[in-house]
Amino acid sequence: MKRLLRRKSTIAFAMALPLLLIIASLVIYPAFYSIYLATLNKSMERFVGLGNFGFLFTRETFWMVVKQSVIFAVSAVFFKALIGFFVAHFVHNVPTRGQRKWRGMLLVPWVIPPAMSTLAWLWLFDPSYSAFNWIFEGIGVHGVNWLGDPYWARFAVILVNVWVGAPFFMIMYLAALKSVPEQLYEAASIDGANWWQKLWFITLPMMRNIIAITALFSLIVTFANFDIVRVLTSGGPVDQTHVFATWAFQLGIASSDIPLGACVSLFMFPILGVAAVFILRDISQRGNEA
Amino acid sequence: MAITNLDRRRFLAATAAASAATMVAPFVRTSHAAGTLSVGFWDHWVPGANDVLTKLCNEWAAKEKVELKIDYITSQGSKILLTIASEAQAKSGHDILALPTWYATAQARNLEPVDDIVGPLIAQFGNAVAVVEYLGKQNGRWLAVPATPGSQTKPPCGRIDLFKQHVGLDLTRMYPVGAPPDKALADKWTWDTFLIAAEKCFKAGYPFGLGLGQTTDSVDWVGALFASYGAELVDPKGKITVNSDATRQVLEYARRLVKFLPPDVFAWDDSSNNKWLIAGKGALIMNPPSAWAVAKRDNPKVAEQLWTFPSPKGPKGRYDPGLPYFWGIWKFSNNKPAAKSLLTYLSRRPAIEALVNASGGYDIPGFSGLRDFKIWAEQGPPRGTIYHYPARDDQIVSISAAPAPTVIGSQIYAQATVTKMIAKCTQGGESIDKAIAWATSELEGFMRV
Numbered sequence: 250m251k252r253l254l255r256r257k258s259t260i261a262f263a264m265a266l267p268l269l270l271i272i273a274s275l276v277i278y279p280a281f282y283s284i285y286l287a288t289l290n291k292s293m294e295r296f297v298g299l300g301n302f303g304f305l306f307t308r309e310t311f312w313m314v315v316k317q318s319v320i321f322a323v324s325a326v327f328f329k330a331l332i333g334f335f336v337a338h339f340v341h342n343v344p345t346r347g348q349r350k351w352r353g354m355l356l357v358p359w360v361i362p363p364a365m366s367t368l369a370w371l372w373l374f375d376p377s378y379s380a381f382n383w384i385f386e387g388i389g390v391h392g393v394n395w396l397g398d399p400y401w402a403r404f405a406v407i408l409v410n411v412w413v414g415a416p417f418f419m420i421m422y423l424a425a426l427k428s429v430p431e432q433l434y435e436a437a438s439i440d441g442a443n444w445w446q447k448l449w450f451i452t453l454p455m456m457r458n459i460i461a462i463t464a465l466f467s468l469i470v471t472f473a474n475f476d477i478v479r480v481l482t483s484g485g486p487v488d489q490t491h492v493f494a495t496w497a498f499q500l501g502i503a504s505s506d507i508p509l510g511a512c513v514s515l516f517m518f519p520i521l522g523v524a525a526v527f528i529l530r531d532i533s534q535r536g537n538e539a
Numbered sequence: 540m541a542i543t544n545l546d547r548r549r550f551l552a553a554t555a556a557a558s559a560a561t562m563v564a565p566f567v568r569t570s571h572a573a574g575t576l577s578v579g580f581w582d583h584w585v586p587g588a589n590d591v592l593t594k595l596c597n598e599w600a601a602k603e604k605v606e607l608k609i610d611y612i613t614s615q616g617s618k619i620l621l622t623i624a625s626e627a628q629a630k631s632g633h634d635i636l637a638l639p640t641w642y643a644t645a646q647a648r649n650l651e652p653v654d655d656i657v658g659p660l661i662a663q664f665g666n667a668v669a670v671v672e673y674l675g676k677q678n679g680r681w682l683a684v685p686a687t688p689g690s691q692t693k694p695p696c697g698r699i700d701l702f703k704q705h706v707g708l709d710l711t712r713m714y715p716v717g718a719p720p721d722k723a724l725a726d727k728w729t730w731d732t733f734l735i736a737a738e739k740c741f742k743a744g745y746p747f748g749l750g751l752g753q754t755t756d757s758v759d760w761v762g763a764l765f766a767s768y769g770a771e772l773v774d775p776k777g778k779i780t781v782n783s784d785a786t787r788q789v790l791e792y793a794r795r796l797v798k799f800l801p802p803d804v805f806a807w808d809d810s811s812n813n814k815w816l817i818a819g820k821g822a823l824i825m826n827p828p829s830a831w832a833v834a835k836r837d838n839p840k841v842a843e844q845l846w847t848f849p850s851p852k853g854p855k856g857r858y859d860p861g862l863p864y865f866w867g868i869w870k871f872s873n874n875k876p877a878a879k880s881l882l883t884y885l886s887r888r889p890a891i892e893a894l895v896n897a898s899g900g901y902d903i904p905g906f907s908g909l910r911d912f913k914i915w916a917e918q919g920p921p922r923g924t925i926y927h928y929p930a931r932d933d934q935i936v937s938i939s940a941a942p943a944p945t946v947i948g949s950q951i952y953a954q955a956t957v958t959k960m961i962a963k964c965t966q967g968g969e970s971i972d973k974a975i976a977w978a979t980s981e982l983e984g985f986m987r988v
Binding site for chain 1: 988
């Protein structure tokens with residue numbers, strides 16, 4: 250027994266136990282509970298198996314939400330990654346003395362709770378009093394129906410998500426950039442490589458794993474986004490900005506159909522599960538090759 | 540400090556003495572002899588309204604010797620809905636909880652019937668208003684007690700000056716303070732007249748501020764429009780009836796009306812119409828008097844010109860949108876007698892009047908006999924501006940999606956099916972038949988049991 254207690258693995262397990270208990274009670278239990286809820290009928294009195302999932306497949310709005318969630322998550326992650334990549338390079342090339350200031354300022358959108366910052370964006374996009382439209386009208390351009398037109402409304406929710414999330418990519422990419430050995434660039438310079446070749450043959454391969462992990466992490470978080478859409482559009486106009494989480498809330502809480510709401514929220518799981526398997530498998534393969 | 544050791548002999552002696560004292564001592568009624576009661580009320584937006592409710596509750600608690608705990612739960616961020624859902628799931632929480640609109644019937648199986656409270660109230664105050672009965676009663680049993688705090692209607696609130704100037708209609712003459720409406724004018728106050736007024740105000744640069752988004756203010760006024768044309772999406776037996784001439788008539792009407800509304804109404808939320816009126820940009824909205832109350836503070840010149848009056852009449856009657864609140868007692872409550880006693884206390888006429896006064900007349904009691912409180916005639920400026928806020932005359936207070944069975948109606952309401960139909964055949968450029976076909980498909984989905 251004493252030997253067991255002295256083992257490093259036992260100590261590690263004991264130290265991780267509080268966290269495991271928290272995860273079990275706040276993540277695993279609710280996850281299984283929502284699976285259980287998704288198998289009940291509307292009045293939650295009868296087991297219907299996968300009936301709710303089958304029902305959702307027949308609904309036009311469900312497929313619209315699937316399409317919108319994919320458009321929202323993929324485009325937002327793409328632009329976050331792109332902007333994060335460029336900004337990380339910009340910050341990396343700022344002299345060390347001023348770098349901390351830039352890093353701090355650029356992280357602000359990510360640090361502010363999204364529900365609060367989205368409220369500020371709501372005022373900028375306000376249907377009747379948009380600050381953007383006020384500027385447009387000042388220069389003689391027609392105002393945009395930001396949240397009333399389905400396409401502009403989708404643009405608005407994606408834009409805010411990119412604004413909130415890009416700093417996370419920036420900081421991750423910046424850390425990755427700092428870990429690329431300077432000697433590789435020096436060797437490439439000696440060989441006559443231009444900036445594009447350095448980027449393509451050194452920077453990107455060295456950052457590949459971090460890019461994949463960041464994209465996966467962000468994809469999961471963006472797919473599950475709730476606050477931005479809820480605050481900006483509440484899913485409107487005519488459901489055309491709903492994503493899984495907001496539609497699940499609308500069905501489960503606002504319409505008192507908790508089983509169907511649970512069912513919608515569970516659809517995120519297989520989509521993200523498949524993405525996670527592919528990306529993590531790729532990373533582990535590259536790890537083995539190295 | 541002296542420390543005494545408690546040995547076995549002394550412990551036994553002390554406990555024996557204590558037991559003997561307990562056995563011979565007389566029963567003393569403590570300050571909380573009737574147990575504890577936990578209540579979750581809706582957090583009122585009117586400053587001071589919660590204090591009056593707390594005072595009433597404390598009076599009752601002192602009289603009944605109950606230890607009372609009150610939480611005020613905001614409806615911001617749907618917190619009250621989340622609380623209802625979580626307490627229903629956990630079968631634990633408050634003994635009494637405030638339940639907005641559809642949530643009494645949604646929680647029917649978890650609520651203690653309250654016929655023994657509501658029955659005598661009806662005998663005393665007259666019938667419950669139609670919308671209150673529709674949302675509070677199921678299978679002949681009252682599920683929750685009609686609550687005064689939070690209960691509201693959303694009739695038009697218009698600008699006296701702009702209506703006189705651009706429409707040629709004196710709102711204060713049509714619906715005067717302390718008197719019945721001018722019959723000739725009120726009879727002409729129809730949705731057709733409304734359309735003409737909307738056009739005139741639009742041309743004058745003061746469009747009506749009627750949202751067509753997916754939040755309650757939008758859904759409510761559109762629901763009243765549908766009801767006044769007799770356009771039911773689902774009948775009381777649960778049969779889909781949206782594909783009707785009445786629905787086509789409403790959608791045709793909406794197509795004409797939308798041309799005279801601000802172009803961004805499809806994105807409006809519940810604050811947009813208030814801001815529209817308070818900023819002086821529009822001639823009319825459909826809302827409780829909260830817009831007037833805020834205007835009184837922020838833009839008094841606009842507030843002085845506001846007049847709340849009944850909705851226009853349609854072929855099937857004059858419908859005002861109404862959103863009642865209820866107080867429900869959970870079946871899992873450990874102190875149902877105390878809960879019933881408190882709700883009875885809060886439903887006495889003086890208590891209801893105190894609550895209405897505390898809200899500045901915003902709250903409307905659920906019973907038809909409680910429409911004579913002075914506050915509605917006294918509020919101003921202009922004096923009597925909300926006299927016609929409670930429905931007294933030929934109005935039928937209803938909710939969007941009625942008379943569908945509430946299990947379907949709640950989804951029609953929450954999913955904003957009516958405003959989406961209008962959005963589809965106006966902004967979306969679809970035909971009326973296509974909008975009806977879409978609604979039919981949605982309604983079929985809502986039928987799931």
